[in-house]
Amino acid sequence: MNEFALIETYFNWSGSNLVNLGIGDDCAIIDIDANYQLVTSVDTLIEGVHFPINTSASDIAYKSLAVNLSDLAAMGARAKYFTLALTLPDINKKWLSQFSASLKSLADEFDIVLVGGDTTKGALSITINVTGVVEKNKALLRSSAQVGDLIFVSNTIGDAAYAWKQLQDKKTPSEYVINQFNRPKPQLFLGQKLSGIANACIDISDGLEQDLIHILTRSSVGASINLNDIPLGNEVKVYIKKTNDWCLILAGGDDYELCFTVPVKNMDLLKALQNKNNVTVTQIGVINNSMALTKIGSFDKQCCSYQHF
Amino acid sequence: MNEFALIETYFNWSGSNLVNLGIGDDCAIIDIDANYQLVTSVDTLIEGVHFPINTSASDIAYKSLAVNLSDLAAMGARAKYFTLALTLPDINKKWLSQFSASLKSLADEFDIVLVGGDTTKGALSITINVTGVVEKNKALLRSSAQVGDLIFVSNTIGDAAYAWKQLQDKKTPSEYVINQFNRPKPQLFLGQKLSGIANACIDISDGLEQDLIHILTRSSVGASINLNDIPLGNEVKVYIKKTNDWCLILAGGDDYELCFTVPVKNMDLLKALQNKNNVTVTQIGVINNSMALTKIGSFDKQCCSYQHF
Numbered sequence: 001m002n003e004f005a006l007i008e009t010y011f012n013w014s015g016s017n018l019v020n021l022g023i024g025d026d027c028a029i030i031d032i033d034a035n036y037q038l039v040t041s042v043d044t045l046i047e048g049v050h051f052p053i054n055t056s057a058s059d060i061a062y063k064s065l066a067v068n069l070s071d072l073a074a075m076g077a078r079a080k081y082f083t084l085a086l087t088l089p090d091i092n093k094k095w096l097s098q099f100s101a102s103l104k105s106l107a108d109e110f111d112i113v114l115v116g117g118d119t120t121k122g123a124l125s126i127t128i129n130v131t132g133v134v135e136k137n138k139a140l141l142r143s144s145a146q147v148g149d150l151i152f153v154s155n156t157i158g159d160a161a162y163a164w165k166q167l168q169d170k171k172t173p174s175e176y177v178i179n180q181f182n183r184p185k186p187q188l189f190l191g192q193k194l195s196g197i198a199n200a201c202i203d204i205s206d207g208l209e210q211d212l213i214h215i216l217t218r219s220s221v222g223a224s225i226n227l228n229d230i231p232l233g234n235e236v237k238v239y240i241k242k243t244n245d246w247c248l249i250l251a252g253g254d255d256y257e258l259c260f261t262v263p264v265k266n267m268d269l270l271k272a273l274q275n276k277n278n279v280t281v282t283q284i285g286v287i288n289n290s291m292a293l294t295k296i297g298s299f300d301k302q303c304c305s306y307q308h309f
Numbered sequence: 310m311n312e313f314a315l316i317e318t319y320f321n322w323s324g325s326n327l328v329n330l331g332i333g334d335d336c337a338i339i340d341i342d343a344n345y346q347l348v349t350s351v352d353t354l355i356e357g358v359h360f361p362i363n364t365s366a367s368d369i370a371y372k373s374l375a376v377n378l379s380d381l382a383a384m385g386a387r388a389k390y391f392t393l394a395l396t397l398p399d400i401n402k403k404w405l406s407q408f409s410a411s412l413k414s415l416a417d418e419f420d421i422v423l424v425g426g427d428t429t430k431g432a433l434s435i436t437i438n439v440t441g442v443v444e445k446n447k448a449l450l451r452s453s454a455q456v457g458d459l460i461f462v463s464n465t466i467g468d469a470a471y472a473w474k475q476l477q478d479k480k481t482p483s484e485y486v487i488n489q490f491n492r493p494k495p496q497l498f499l500g501q502k503l504s505g506i507a508n509a510c511i512d513i514s515d516g517l518e519q520d521l522i523h524i525l526t527r528s529s530v531g532a533s534i535n536l537n538d539i540p541l542g543n544e545v546k547v548y549i550k551k552t553n554d555w556c557l558i559l560a561g562g563d564d565y566e567l568c569f570t571v572p573v574k575n576m577d578l579l580k581a582l583q584n585k586n587n588v589t590v591t592q593i594g595v596i597n598n599s600m601a602l603t604k605i606g607s608f609d610k611q612c613c614s615y616q617h618f
Contacts, residue, residue: 034343040424042438046431085394085436115349122355122429127394128403129351129438144515 035091036133038080041071047124049180052167057095058102059182060126065106067205068130069186070256074203076140076195077132079112079188085127087120138195140260143279145219149261150285152198152270154187155280156233157208158240161252175236190279194260197269202306207251212259213266213293225285227297246297261287333564345442347389356433360491361476366404367411368558369435376416376514377439378495379565383512384439385449385504388421388497394436396429413450436573447504449569454509454528458570458596461507461579463496464589465542466517467549470561486544493565499588503569506578510569516560521568522602534594536606555606 032038045064045102047053055063065082072079084103089095107114159180163173173181187203194201200219204211208230216223230249232240240246262270273279341347354373356362364372374391381388392413397405416423421439468489472482481491496512506607509528513520518541525532539558540550549555571579582588 030598032341032347038341038347040390040392040440042394042425042427042436044394044396044427044429044436046396046429049430079350083349083438085351085353085438087353087355087434116351118352118436120355120434121354121358122434125396125429125431127351127353127427127436129392129394131349 004090009214015121032133035136037136037139038131039072039075039077039134039139040129040131041068042127042129043068043071044125044127055182057098060124061099061102062106062128062183064128065103065112065130066184066186067256068128069106069110070184070203070205072130073191074140074201075134076138076191076198076201077134077188078192078227079110079130079132081113081115082107082128082130084114085120085129086117087122087125089122089124100220110186125194134195140191140195140198140201141218142200142202142215143218145215145221145287146263147221147263147287147289149199149263150267150283151212151223151225151259151261151285151287152257152281152283153204153208153231154257156192156231156236157204157255157257158230158236158249158252158253159233160184160256161207161248162233162236162239164252164254165248171273173304174235177233180233181254184254186256187258189277190258190281193273193277193279194258197266197273198260198262201258204255204257204259207253208255208259209250209293209295215224215259215261216287216291216293219287220291222288222290222292222294223285223294224288224290224294227295231280231282231284250295262302321337330552341442344445346410346445346448346557347440348381348384348386348443348448349438349440350377351436351438352380353434353436362487364491364561367409369433370408370411371415373435373437373490374412374421374439375493375495376565377437378415378419378421378497378516379493379512381439381441382496382500383449383510383567384441384443385447385500385507385510386437386443386497388419388441388499390422390424391416391437391439392424393426394429394438395426396431396434398431410463419495420566424549438617442594443504449500449510450527451503451509451524452527454524454530454570454596455572456530456596456598458508458572459576459592460532460534460568460570460594460596461590461592462513462517462519462540462568463499465540465545465564466513466564467539467545467558467561468542469493469563469565470516471542471545471548473561473563474557483544486542489542490563493563495565498586499567499590502582502586502588503567506575507569507571510567513564514562516562517564517568518559518602518604522570524568524570525596525602528596529600531597531599531601531603531605532594533536533597533599536604538591538593539587540591559604 045051051060051063067094068082069079148159159177163177163181166173191201200215202211202215227246240249354360360369360372378388448518468486472486472490475482500510508548509524511520521532536555543556549558583590
């Protein structure tokens, strides 16, 4: 099967009005409304680094797109289109069918269109470049946290890292935590709703501590967080009680939850958002002018966040 | 060195007005004028597949961006911004400095801005996603060739393939042909000028025959080309005379010249373009209604174009 047949067979999904010309020319052509800005981000996932070697094609496809959608969520953007650069060791039709179906299913769920791609031969690697839109000057930035803002995270922290730890320890993770690791839910809905409520936002990919520090650094502020306020899933709660291994929570990564800061004057809006929608957010701390991150709780160890090299 | 230091050190070039927010947040934010459409394309280059293992960092960077710019050229687009997904086996500071400097130099030449990226650890691979703009409905498509159009190519065909062949035969290519292979010049200027003159256009990446057939298929037309009209460089001319190996010309790939079709009524415009600018284009054939590609010349062999798998 040559590249063109491969693309025709597995990736030539029907487009939408957004795309005038998708797969099949040198470039895709995309219409963008005035009053909007583009937001774009790229992430590569490599077998054995970002997902274990036995991960299913379906889970790989899901995660490759989800982690990119999560970057759009952190900007408060709506997803629009993406490109896929797929490097494969060989053509495995069953694998490709499963990969394609799973990718399409998630793309459809978030109304995002595949507009182009490239397939090459080599060690399995997936690079997705995702593009969304935000109303002009409405993007949620890392750099807009203000002293006095309350710090929140969505849902629970540490489930994915706990699954990954169990895999490394040759244990079998529960279905719940492995699902949090393989199929993190992109928080696009929450991100969009936070526009106008939150001052600053980031998605937690490398670990809560490191990602919160990105907000602090870019915003030239400090923060104090209370470890005991961080929302944990049941299994992780038991594990932390037994081990006091807070590094799993602070440096674990792969959660793809949002961490954001809200000025006190917007707390009513945030509460209304929580009441109206099925959204779970928890306050974990406060932005201050200390230029440092203080962690309150029975813990004084330095954690090592995920390092890319 | 962690990923953030790596990006700060090697890839945080100063942006332009185009980019409100470049490297340093979850996504880049980009302004796009009304009256324009986006065109986007992605290509991956892998060591040992798309460039020989001993290729310099500088040449790898150049080619990775150039082949993507070539896709924009084929659409008649202006380059705007790109993202870089870089997979490296390790951090080699000298390599990264050379890669970064060469990438920036080519980006500056074509006025394109690096807005985001991802670095991962693995076998050397470079994925660039390039985005440009065209005036609404002015893009050059593969699908717009008309019966009676004259078929042109820019500059000379086969130099890059000849260099690649010599490398595979353990010979040392001349500086001229290896340069055509490592540093193909993106034909953005020509592509932009062809908007309003050419009906259809493609860049020759996989081989003249296969790429011309893409135009024929998408346009539902046929063509006849005369092999002796294909413009060849001096070394390639000598090689073909000796070997009659027309497959090198027809199926060689890696030229990144443009192949385009021009209606007879626009020939004066094309001639004016040639006279005013330093642009070399040569007619090699005619679009007809045969639904097939006829090759006139002393040659009846089937060539195998580049296959991605």
